[in-house]
Amino acid sequence: GQQLNQSPQSMFIQEGEDVSMNCTSSSIFNTWLWYKQDPGEGPVLLIALYKAGELTSNGRLTAQFGITRKDSFLNISASIPSDVGIYFCAGDFNNAGNMLTFGGGTRLMVKP
């Protein structure tokens, strides 16, 4: 099946620092999504990207849909303790919204 490679696998940063994580694929996706998962919960959508080259922000979060449609990145600026969690990228090939391919996740830890 399709594979999404997400990096880094984990990050331990100081509060206030900026964070960057990315996702690459061997296949083209028509939609890129970024989710956050808190312990014991299901993933929650942070940002959705629908067009190659698109740059979208949601508060302190910024994500971009790569021009080749095979990659995406997520930046978090001025991190705070509640940013702790696992961040997943996901690709949607057919834009149906119900058949997502997920990356392996980036575990973010923030030191106050």
Added chain:
Amino acid sequence: NAGVTQTPKFQVLKTGQSMTLQCAQDMNHEYMSWYRQDPGMGLRLIHYSVGAGITDQGEVPNGYNVSRSTTEDFPLRLLSAAPSQTSVYFCASSTGGRETQYFGPGTRLLVL
């Protein structure tokens, strides 16, 4: 409006036992999906449905059955549990297309 609900929250099975994981949504969403999440990994699609009476296989369907007799419910059945099915199972729903996919809180399954 409870969103996506899943029961049970936790379950321990012996190899060979059968059980049904329940998923229900009250948002009148046509699209529903089941994913499994193994430790340190992203979610993988098991089965999905685009409406009542319509189901199809995802990336890892072996060992699981689904049915969709109503819009609200999408149960996942394990006919003969195996230790390899130890995982966290997430149900999700959406209206399809570019609309957000909402995830339930998950069911943690341990097969001994």
